[in-house]
Amino acid sequence: MPHAGLIYTALLMGTIKPLHAALTVCIILAIWGCSPQAHRQLRRHAATDTAAGRMARRQLLEENRARADSSWTRTESHHFILLTPPDSPVAADLDAFLARREAAYERIVAALKVAPDGPIRIYAYNSGRQGGTLLGQPLGFALPAEREIHVRWDQEPGHEEAHVVAWNWDQSGSGEPFLEEGLAVALSSHPGSPQAAATDLLAQGVLPDLGDLMENFSRYRNGYVLAGSFVALLLERDDPDLLRRLYTGGPPGLAERLEDATGQTLAQLQTWWETSLAAQEPVTREPVLEALSLLHLGEARAAIRVLEKQRRNVPAHPVLEFALAQALRQDDDDAGSALAFHRLLAMPLPYNLAWMKQRAREALSEMGYAEEVP
Structure with missing residues (x-):
């Protein structure tokens, strides 16, 4: 019209x-x-x-809520109401899905010493494309006031839940993306991964100035992982109410609030951050899992380096190829990503990894590449 x-x-x-x-x-x-x-x-x-x-x-959110209430599968646990499409990849494993979320919830509540006053509704979509079509925006977000999160079914538990739980400190949020996203990363990522990435930047001499990072958080490509590194260290301090004070009050401006809450200047906090990173023990994890963690945190280049090094040792590993294809695509190298996906499609896969080929075909189609190996 x-x-x-x-x-x-x-x-x-x-x-x-x-x-x-x-x-x-x-x-x-x-x-x-x-x-x-x-x-x-x-x-x-x-x-x-x-x-x-x-x-x-x-x-669009209201429309999707009505759709989910009328036609999606509803499964409840102690702290969650899970809504999934009828053909959800987790349809046969809903209890295990919720068990992982419950474990993340308990860890977050224990760390923050606050809890929502009701269950959190999880809308778990089959794919990013489905979520974008239904909601008109990318998946992976929380609506804390509504105790609601919208995620792809395989998003790692913890990040969005942390947003919902922390909001209950004062039911308004801090208004500081560095603090809010850093807290969510610190409470959801694999142990050590934010510190591993930040330690690598420190070793290269490119760890940013803390004040500039807080003020211009959205301009930093690796802002999430750096914020997660700093906030994770704040959580380790012997001051259980420090994060609550930063969230809920103090002087205007995060830098001033941080100095007031810690009793240290920004320069002293910068030195403390760098010293803490230098003292971190190396993270010893299977390289593929480390790369996947880095990829989840937006560190595509670091993930590619880890995966390509491992690929020289294990040249025909489906999980390795899948992770490498994802990392290359996230780094805007569609040609390299397509090549890795084609290598994956040529591999025989056990039944529990068959979903990788379907995801590979979808990705190739989205990038405009033929499914057949050239």
């Missing part, structure tokens, strides 16, 4: 005030209802950082 398109265009150009965004979305829905055309329009604008985009994302 052209009327709806004109309304949205006017909103995005500023002709309609942002305060009227809710009314605008309502008009769209009134014109188109819940038709596929309306859904596509909402998805398109959900990707924009505008008032209309925020309203579109909210509308």
Whole structure:
């Protein structure tokens, strides 16, 4: 309908005030209802950082909640309500899925000494594509006030749960991405992985200035892992309420708040961080698992180095090829990723790894490569 398109265009150009965004979305829905055309329009604008985009994302969330309540599988545990599509990859293993989440939850609550006042709803999607289609935004996010997380079924437990649990310190959040994401990484990653990556940067002489990292967190490609490293060390201090104080009050600005809470200057904290990293014992893990952990934290280049070194020793390992293909793709090397996926497709796989070939075919299709090995 052209009327709806004109309304949205006017909103995005500023002709309609942002305060009227809710009314605008309502008009769209009134014109188109819940038709596929309306859904596509909402998805398109959900990707924009505008008032209309925020309203579109909210509308898509509401639609998906209704869909999940009516047609998805609901499974409950002590602290979670899990909602999965009928064809979910975890359909035959829901109890084990929730057991891993419960273990992460208990660890987070013990560390933060606070808990939500009700169960957390997990929407576990079959793929990132499915989540993007239904929600109009990438998966892997929490809505702490609603005690709700939206993840791909195989996302590592802990990160989004940490966001929900920490919000209950004051039910508002800290407003500091460095602190919030650092805490989530520290409480969800494999033991040692943030410190391993940060120690590597320290050894290269490129560990960033702490003040600049906090102030310009979003500009750092490896900001998550660095924040996770620093916050993990804060958690190890003999001061159980330190993170709570940083989250809930103190001077404006995270740097000032951190100095006030610790009694140290930023320069002293920088030295403490570097000294703590230098004293870390080397992380001894099977190289593939280490690389997967780095990849999960956004450290694609570091993961590629680990995997390529290991590949020289184990040249035909399906898990190795799969992880390498993912890392290369995350590093925008589609050609290298396709080559690794093709090597994987040529390998005989046991039944418990057969899903890798399906994911490889999907990835090749998304990148525009043929499934057949060239």
